[in-house]
Amino acid sequence: MPRLIALIGIGKIALDQHVPALAASPDWELAATVSRSGTVAGVQSYTDFADMLAKNPDIGTVSLCMPPAPRFDYAHAALMAGRNVMLEKPPGASLAEVYALEQLAQDKGLTLFATWHSRMAHAVAPAKAWLADTTITRALITWREDVRKWHPGQDWVFQAGGMGVFDPGINALSILTEILPRPVHVRAAELTFPSNCQTPIAASLTFSGNVSADFDWRQEGPQTWDIAIDTPKGQLYLRMGGNVLEIDGKVQAGKNSIMGEYPALYARMAKLVKTGASDVDLAPMIHVADALTLGIRIQTEAFYL
Numbered sequence: 001m002p003r004l005i006a007l008i009g010i011g012k013i014a015l016d017q018h019v020p021a022l023a024a025s026p027d028w029e030l031a032a033t034v035s036r037s038g039t040v041a042g043v044q045s046y047t048d049f050a051d052m053l054a055k056n057p058d059i060g061t062v063s064l065c066m067p068p069a070p071r072f073d074y075a076h077a078a079l080m081a082g083r084n085v086m087l088e089k090p091p092g093a094s095l096a097e098v099y100a101l102e103q104l105a106q107d108k109g110l111t112l113f114a115t116w117h118s119r120m121a122h123a124v125a126p127a128k129a130w131l132a133d134t135t136i137t138r139a140l141i142t143w144r145e146d147v148r149k150w151h152p153g154q155d156w157v158f159q160a161g162g163m164g165v166f167d168p169g170i171n172a173l174s175i176l177t178e179i180l181p182r183p184v185h186v187r188a189a190e191l192t193f194p195s196n197c198q199t200p201i202a203a204s205l206t207f208s209g210n211v212s213a214d215f216d217w218r219q220e221g222p223q224t225w226d227i228a229i230d231t232p233k234g235q236l237y238l239r240m241g242g243n244v245l246e247i248d249g250k251v252q253a254g255k256n257s258i259m260g261e262y263p264a265l266y267a268r269m270a271k272l273v274k275t276g277a278s279d280v281d282l283a284p285m286i287h288v289a290d291a292l293t294l295g296i297r298i299q300t301e302a303f304y305l
Contacts, residue, residue: 010038121242164199
C-alpha cells in the first residue's frame with residue numbers, strides 16, 4: 001500500500017516534476033500540499049505548514065520544494081513532528097544547517113534525503129562504471145542555460161541564499177562528484193555578478209586534477225548541459241544533463257529525456273524510509289561554498305528577469 005506524503009511548495013519544479021512523479025509512483029500517495037498560492041487538483045491543500053502537520057498525523061513523509069533559504073525551518077519542524085523529510089536540491093541555504101538536520105534525523109530515527117536529481121539521469125550510472133578503472137586526464141563542464149526560461153519571475157534566485165547560477169550549476173557538480181573515481185577540489189574561481197544582484201549569473205571554476213567548469217545563466221536558444229572527460233582509453237561525453245552517454249563520439253547509453261530523474265528520486269526515498277536510512281551527501285554543495293570563498297568577483301551590467 002502506498003505511503004502518504006505531503007508536498008511543500010507548489011511552484012514550477014513541483015508542478016513540472018514532483019507531482020507527475022508522485023502520480024506515477026507505486027510507493028507514494030500525495031495526500032496534502034502546502035503553499036501560499038499553488039494547489040494540486042484533487043489534493044487537500046493548506047497554506048500553513050504547522051496546520052497541515054497537526055491535522056494529518058498519518059502523513060509520515062514530507063517533500064520540501066520551496067527555495068533553499070526558508071527550507072531549514074520547515075525541515076526542522078517536520079523532523080520534530082516525527083516525519084521523514086525529502087529535500088529538493090540544493091538541500092539548504094548553508095552547509096551547517098543541513099548538517100544540523102542530518103543530526104536531528106539521526107537522533108529521531110527518521111529518514112533525511114538530500115536529493116540530487118541529476119544523479120538519477122539515465123547515463124550517469126553507466127558513465128560512472130566506465131570511468132571506475134581509468135585515469136582522468138582532463139574534464140570540462142559546460143552548463144549554460146537561460147534563467148528567464150527556467151525561473152521566470154523568480155527573483156529569489158538572485159537574492160542572498162538563492163545561489164544564482166550555482167542553482168543549475170550544482171546539478172553538474174552533483175554528477176561530477178558521483179562519476180569521478182577520485183575526488184577533486186576547487187582551486188580558483190571567477191564569479192560574475194550583475195550590479196543589482198547578490199548572487200552570480202556566471203562562474204568559471206578551476207579544480208584539481210585538470211578539471212574545469214563554465215556556468216552561465218544568460219544563454220538563449222539551445223541550452224547546454226555537457227560534461228566532457230578525456231581518459232587514456234577514450235573520451236567520454238555526457239550530454240543532456242547526464243541523460244545521454246557518448247564514448248568517442250558514439251552514443252552508448254541513455255535517453256534524450258530528463259523525465260526519469262524524479263521518479264527515481266521518489267523510488268530511492270521509499271527504500272530509505274523502508275530501511276530507516278538517510279542519504280545526505282553534501283559534496284556538490286561543498287564545491288559551491290569553496291567557489292564562493294575562493295572566487296574573484298567580477299561586476300557586470302544589471303540583469304532583470
